[in-house]
Amino acid sequence: MKALLVAVSLLAAGSAFSQDGRALLEAKGCLGCHAFDAAKVGPPFNDVAAKYKDDRHAEAKLVAKLKAGEGHPIKVEASDAELSALVKTVLAAAAAGKPAVAKAAPAEKGPTNPNNALCLGCHGNPDFTPHIDAAAFEKSVHAPRNCTDCHGDMGGIPHTKIAPSHDARSLAIIKNCGGCHTENLKSYRDTYHGQVTTLGYAFTAKCFDCHGTHNILHVKDPASSVHPNNRLHTCQKCHVGATPGFVTFQPHANHTNLQRYPYTYLAWHFMAGLLLGTFAFFWTHSALWFYREYRDRREGKLRTHVATGELALPPGKRYQRFNGWWRLAHLVFALTLMVLTLTGMTLFYAHSAWAPEVSKALGGPRTTGLIHRVAAVVFAAVFIAHLGYMLVHLGRRWRTFNWLGPDSLIPWIQDFKDIWAMFKWFIGKGPRPVFDRWTYWEKFDYWAPFWGVTIIGVSGLMLWFPKVTAFFLPGWTFNVAMIAHGEEAFLAAVFLFTVHFFNNHFRPEKFPLDTLMFTGSMPIELFKHEHGLHYERLVRSGELQRYLVQEPSRPMALGSKILGFTLIGIGLALLALVLIGFST
Numbered sequence: 136m137k138a139l140l141v142a143v144s145l146l147a148a149g150s151a152f153s154q155d156g157r158a159l160l161e162a163k164g165c166l167g168c169h170a171f172d173a174a175k176v177g178p179p180f181n182d183v184a185a186k187y188k189d190d191r192h193a194e195a196k197l198v199a200k201l202k203a204g205e206g207h208p209i210k211v212e213a214s215d216a217e218l219s220a221l222v223k224t225v226l227a228a229a230a231a232g233k234p235a236v237a238k239a240a241p242a243e244k245g246p247t248n249p250n251n252a253l254c255l256g257c258h259g260n261p262d263f264t265p266h267i268d269a270a271a272f273e274k275s276v277h278a279p280r281n282c283t284d285c286h287g288d289m290g291g292i293p294h295t296k297i298a299p300s301h302d303a304r305s306l307a308i309i310k311n312c313g314g315c316h317t318e319n320l321k322s323y324r325d326t327y328h329g330q331v332t333t334l335g336y337a338f339t340a341k342c343f344d345c346h347g348t349h350n351i352l353h354v355k356d357p358a359s360s361v362h363p364n365n366r367l368h369t370c371q372k373c374h375v376g377a378t379p380g381f382v383t384f385q386p387h388a389n390h391t392n393l394q395r396y397p398y399t400y401l402a403w404h405f406m407a408g409l410l411l412g413t414f415a416f417f418w419t420h421s422a423l424w425f426y427r428e429y430r431d432r433r434e435g436k437l438r439t440h441v442a443t444g445e446l447a448l449p450p451g452k453r454y455q456r457f458n459g460w461w462r463l464a465h466l467v468f469a470l471t472l473m474v475l476t477l478t479g480m481t482l483f484y485a486h487s488a489w490a491p492e493v494s495k496a497l498g499g500p501r502t503t504g505l506i507h508r509v510a511a512v513v514f515a516a517v518f519i520a521h522l523g524y525m526l527v528h529l530g531r532r533w534r535t536f537n538w539l540g541p542d543s544l545i546p547w548i549q550d551f552k553d554i555w556a557m558f559k560w561f562i563g564k565g566p567r568p569v570f571d572r573w574t575y576w577e578k579f580d581y582w583a584p585f586w587g588v589t590i591i592g593v594s595g596l597m598l599w600f601p602k603v604t605a606f607f608l609p610g611w612t613f614n615v616a617m618i619a620h621g622e623e624a625f626l627a628a629v630f631l632f633t634v635h636f637f638n639n640h641f642r643p644e645k646f647p648l649d650t651l652m653f654t655g656s657m658p659i660e661l662f663k664h665e666h667g668l669h670y671e672r673l674v675r676s677g678e679l680q681r682y683l684v685q686e687p688s689r690p691m692a693l694g695s696k697i698l699g700f701t702l703i704g705i706g707l708a709l710l711a712l713v714l715i716g717f718s719t
């Protein structure tokens with residue numbers, strides 16, 4: 136009877152061992168370091184069972200050991216019931232009739248970095264999931280590093296701090312690589328790949344998509360995935376159909392290193408010079424202008440009285456400066472430019488606190504990119520339509536049109552004289568100059584987009600169609616295009632939202648808003664004040680009548696105000712985002 140009971144309990148133990156017990160050992164990762172009949176990182180369980188065969192307190196002892204992590208390399212995270220089940224299973228091993236291997240197999244040579252033995256105990260095992268190639272890791276440049284240098288704190292074993300998703304893990308690893316390779320992380324974040332991952336999306340190339348994970352080699356090593364011999368293949372994993380030209384794109388181009396990245400260096404410094412020059416001139420210009428108008432206002436002589444009484448015009452008449460097409464073009468430009476700024480700067484300043492939020496709100500980098508392209512096409516269409524109109528319009532009278540005269544937007548000697556006179560007026564050394572149809576700052580506002588659209592448009596197209604570009608240009612042109620596109624956009628946005636806003640809305644004479652560009656018309660006195668020479672010409676030739684229009688209706692005036700304030704508000708908000716991005 137007694138024998139029968141023992142047999143039954145043995146059977147029970149046996150079945151527990153083969154099912155629940157074994158499953159639990161597996162789940163708790165014990166089998167990463169232990170087998171029953173062979174030595175791995177830890178001793179074979181059969182030996183353990185044999186060792187404790189006659190010890191009546193074996194279970195309690197071992198549970199205590201595992202629980203405290205004393206006398207055992209790891210502290211086992213499990214409930215008391217689980218622990219006792221685990222230990223029971225281990226102790227039952229020999230009893231279940233498995234013969235112990237007398238001598239443990241000689242332990243393998245440990246890893247280069249003994250700290251990693253614990254992790255490799257589980258993950259280095261071919262039949263453990265998730266499994267890594269321990270041999271490759273040993274041969275990699277990182278063999279002396281800790282697993283946790285890249286993986287961070289996993290929260291013990293079993294891991295309690297595993298990243299919530301594969302993407303989250305990937306993004307965390309990029310940061311950890313950057314903990315040691317700071318320069319490479321920085322340069323990576325200047326590329327499209329890095330901007331997208333900075334925004335929190337993992338679909339572009341991460342460090343290890345190019346370099347490998349546990350098998351990273353020196354770039355000079357011919358077996359390295361980014362060695363020039365293998366680079367095409369590596370990029371083609373994602374860029375199907377990439378050409379050898381495409382892969383000369385420099386994923387770590389750095390604008391401070393002239394020797395290694397000459398084109399990036401030159402492009403960056405050229406753009407920086409352009410920005411500095413433009414802002415130095417125009418901000419000084421604005422500051423002095425502000426000073427002059429502010430003083431004049433305090434002294435009560437802001438607007439020298441202009442009388443137009445000699446014309447004996449009917450009341451309520453205004454001068455129409457911009458027809459409907461100009462105003463529409465201006466409005467579309469303003470709106471699309473704001474959309475382009477928001478969507479573009481989200482990528483350009485991906486590292487700033489607001490960018491991931493905006494990106495998410497816009498539907499992620501892919502949707503943002505689509506919105507950006509649509510806005511760009513609309514912007515370009517208006518620009519090209521304007522060019523076409525001008526060509527036809529001026530083409531018809533190219534012989535008679537006075538190209539350098541006051542009706543032309545072409546900058547000429549008078550403009551430089553005007554600039555000089557303005558500066559003299561700013562510092563109180565001369566009268567306010569009298570302008571003709573176009574002031575020099577208006578001409579600048581007009582021509583700046585020509586330069587801007589050329590730079591931003593061409594570089595934008597290159598980035599939009601990289602494979603076409605790479606077909607006839609080398610890959611470093613992408614690096615240059617990225618810089619030109621981003622810096623020129625920065626220039627345009629900051630110029631418009633500071634200098635342009637100041638000239639037209641914020642200087643004391645205009646503050647807070649000039650609705651001319653929305654209503655199209657201005658009071659005659661103001662016209663005479665701002666474009667005195669043009670006014671005189673029109674009066675002399677008797678043409679002024681042709682430009683007179685009725686005052687805008689109340690809804691039109693109100694609508695223009697609302698529209699103007701809205702655009703200025705958005706512009707200033709965008710300026711704030713850009714400046715936050717710039718300063719962080």
Ligand code: HEC
Pocket residue numbers: 160163164165166167168169176177178183197200201206207208209211221222225252253254256257
């Ligand atoms: C990272 C590798 C590793 C993992 C994972 C691991 N062990 Fe161990 N275990 C060892 C090593 C190494 C020893 C030998 C310790 C010594 O002799 O100092 C050991 C010893 C033991 C012993 C014998 C202790 C003694 O006093 O002889 C038991 C029982 C044991 N482990 C159970 C477990 C259980 C149960 C699990 C899963 C919860 C587990 N081990 C997970 C490495 C590991």
Ligand code: HEC
Pocket residue numbers: 162163164165167253254255256257258264265282283286289292293294297298300304
């Ligand atoms: C006792 C065995 C064991 C040991 C020792 C161990 N791990 Fe793990 N590890 C696991 C198991 C099991 C998983 C599967 C993840 C889970 O819990 O779902 C895992 C998962 C992982 C993952 C993938 C996590 C993810 O987000 O998918 C990483 C990375 C990892 N371990 C790193 C380490 C590092 C680093 C060490 C050493 C500090 C280590 N592990 C030690 C058992 C172990």
Ligand code: HEC
Pocket residue numbers: 251254255258259265266267272277280281282283284285286301304305308343347348349351
């Ligand atoms: C140089 C950085 C680096 C080091 C050092 C490193 N790993 Fe990893 N590990 C990675 C990367 C990168 C991945 C892949 C991440 C991904 O695909 O999102 C990864 C993935 C893993 C995974 C998950 C595999 C899977 O199939 O999901 C495990 C487990 C892991 N590593 C364990 C280790 C262990 C153990 C060590 C130490 C021997 C180690 N790692 C050292 C970078 C590293």
Ligand code: HEC
Pocket residue numbers: 309312313316319320323328340341342343344345346354361366385386387388
């Ligand atoms: C698109 C592929 C790609 C990505 C993504 C990438 N690299 Fe590189 N990496 C390269 C190439 C190609 C080189 C070779 C250097 C060169 O020609 O500029 C390189 C070189 C390196 C070097 C060697 C040192 C040097 O500057 O020459 C290190 C270190 C490095 N990368 C780390 C990283 C880290 C860290 C990340 C992520 C933050 C990363 N890489 C992302 C392709 C990539």
Ligand code: HEC
Pocket residue numbers: 276277280281284285308309311312313314315316342343346348351352353354355
């Ligand atoms: C704990 C610091 C550390 C971390 C984290 C780290 N590395 Fe390294 N890495 C190094 C060191 C140190 C070397 C140089 C090894 C040598 O020269 O033998 C190196 C070398 C490299 C090289 C070869 C550079 C060359 O000169 O050709 C590449 C590529 C590289 N690491 C990429 C990565 C990537 C990708 C990650 C993240 C997945 C990463 N590293 C994480 C320390 C680190």
Ligand code: HEC
Pocket residue numbers: 327328338339340341344345366369370371372373374381382383384385386598599600601613
């Ligand atoms: C893990 C996949 C992956 C790998 C590997 C990869 N890329 Fe990319 N790369 C992308 C994705 C995704 C984009 C975004 C393309 C898009 O949205 O059209 C991108 C964008 C680019 C762009 C910008 C193109 C543009 O539309 O502005 C360049 C340039 C580029 N990659 C070059 C490379 C080079 C060179 C390599 C190899 C050294 C490489 N990539 C490796 C996924 C990858």
